[in-house]
Amino acid sequence: MLEGIVDVLTTNWDNCIERGSSDERPSAVVTSQDLSNVTPPSVLKIHGCATQPQSLLVTSNHLAAPPQWVIDETRHRLGATTVAFVGIGDIAGYVKLRIEEALHDVGVIDNIRVVSPGIVSGWASSQWAGLVPDLGAGQRIAATADDFLEQLGRAYVLGVFGDIALEFSDHPKFLAAVKNAQNSITASDALKVVVWARRAAVTPHAGVSVFDSESMTTMLCALGVLLPDGFAVEASGAVRTPEAYWQVLVSSGRTSASRMQREAQNRLSAARTEGREVPKYLVAGGIGWGLGTTLPSDILNEGRGDDVLDGPLNLMPEILRAEEVLA
Incomplete structure (x- = not known):
């Protein structure tokens, strides 16, 4: 809905x-x-x-x-x-x-x-x-x-993947990546997939599809390239393999790069506070990357993040942009 x-x-x-x-x-x-x-x-x-x-x-x-x-x-x-x-x-x-x-x-x-x-x-x-x-x-x-609602949701998810496959029909690398992502994502039930997509979204809007958005298309391709051997989706918006744990973040509408960075930092802070596993962050979308939208965490360049037990340097998420994966 x-x-x-x-x-x-x-x-x-x-x-x-x-x-x-x-x-x-x-x-x-x-x-x-x-x-x-x-x-x-x-x-x-x-x-x-x-x-x-x-x-x-x-x-x-x-x-x-x-x-x-x-x-x-x-x-x-x-x-x-x-x-x-x-x-x-x-x-x-x-x-x-x-x-x-x-x-x-x-x-x-x-x-x-x-x-x-x-x-x-x-x-x-x-x-x-x-x-x-x-x-x-x-x-x-x-x-x-x-059963009916599961079938309806699955038809929606497969329909989105079908549309993406048509867009990339002349690009073998991205088409293969989308197929990889589809195989992993559709191993879960439709409700879990939709919940995963919406919890991965930054500032989602009710009634506006996240799964069928441009940023999610970029993310799905990046996941297929980055994790070609498959992954499992989690209701938190994360994906997991035996070797890696990534929190997925996708922009919803006109979202700034600094807003995407803050979201990653907020989720990292919550994970540390609650004693949960700390993921890396795979981010798709966001306007203004590379424009110096945030201040550096250490303006004197005298700190090392792995030496800090608490404070700002310990709350800097490790971010990889989906667009960089596909470059």
């Missing part, structure tokens, strides 16, 4: 989706005012949110006459995008009402997908068969919610 892959509409009142991401928290749309003020991506909570009791649609009268923004947004999604109903094998009455209203107003079902383990084998007796009897066999996906 934070990568901008999907929008979420939910009839649930809880805030589990919002709390599911510890670093970046999507906003919830609960009122028409939220719809105007909140920057996507957001969780559209069409029956209200438990954190705002006055917004809850609870009674039959509430559900029969929802706010206009709920009707408009449901119609818009069903009419203009591909909509997957996930985890709704048995349709509660109040959910069925929303779907019936929207389908009646839109009149199109070609963009609907229904995801449920028994939706294929049990189609004839399912509630969906009565609700959308003309739903095609290809629109019924027999999968659990977890």
Whole structure:
């Protein structure tokens, strides 16, 4: 969701989706005012949110006459995008009402997908068969919610790698590097890959893809060149081999070189404070490298970093730029 892959509409009142991401928290749309003020991506909570009791649609009268923004947004999604109903094998009455209203107003079902383990084998007796009897066999996906979302995320990751491979189709060295990186990264599940990418980003923006960015493309090529025998991604944004441990940092948007350096220094400081393993830093992107954007750590040039137990010289990260790896 934070990568901008999907929008979420939910009839649930809880805030589990919002709390599911510890670093970046999507906003919830609960009122028409939220719809105007909140920057996507957001969780559209069409029956209200438990954190705002006055917004809850609870009674039959509430559900029969929802706010206009709920009707408009449901119609818009069903009419203009591909909509997957996930985890709704048995349709509660109040959910069925929303779907019936929207389908009646839109009149199109070609963009609907229904995801449920028994939706294929049990189609004839399912509630969906009565609700959308003309739903095609290809629109019924027999999968659990977890399996479907993993497949969706993996398709996104592989799609990005496919686009990069096309860009480098006439550059054998970089194409081979991308393939190396792809083999290593796709050994992990899609959720871990997306979390890895976003935690590698410096100042990411919700709804703007990190994995499909120019800086990440540079990083993926550099990883394939630097670590040709493979590596494992970690949720912290790091990569590991038996011999090396690298923290990956990629710029997000217009990020200065000094900001990238500060991020590496901040993460190094946190690792030392928490007693964690100290990585090297592989950095992609950043504007202004080599322009003297930071002061030297030792202006008298009298110190040696390996002689210092504490202080500024002990907090200088070892940085390698991805662009240098590819030069």
